[in-house]
Amino acid sequence: MMFLSPQAPLSATSQLxxxxxxxxxxxxxxxxxxxxxxxxxxxxxxxxxxLDEYFEKLKKATDDYKKLVQKPLRA
Structure with a gap:
């Protein structure tokens, strides 16, 4: 886990x-x-x-993460 930093953009695959x-x-x-x-x-x-910008990005990253983890695995 790292501290919030402008150099560390939020994304579905980034660190917490x-x-x-x-x-x-x-x-x-x-x-x-x-x-x-x-x-x-x-x-x-x-x-x-x-803060509003941050929470918008957080919502997008969260939604993207949910999509990633809900994808069915290929057999």
Whole structure:
């Protein structure tokens, strides 16, 4: 298992990656607590867009993996 890295793209056959949910949740909460700080809001928006991109890629990789493992074996 490896850490999430931009150099390691998600695919159905790539290694598993560790995703730091707790740290990201805490970061989102801290950035969102001060709504009047435009800098924090800009960072929060960028973080959310990156997470959305990641989860889209994760869904595709998961769907591709399911297709791979559900293929019947040739006799």
């Amino acid at each position: 990656v560790w995703f730091p949910y707790s740290a990201i949740d805490h970061l989102q909460q801290a950035l969102g607590e001060n709504e009047s700080n435009r800098h924090n809001q800009a960072i929060l928006g960028k973080l959310q867009r990156k």
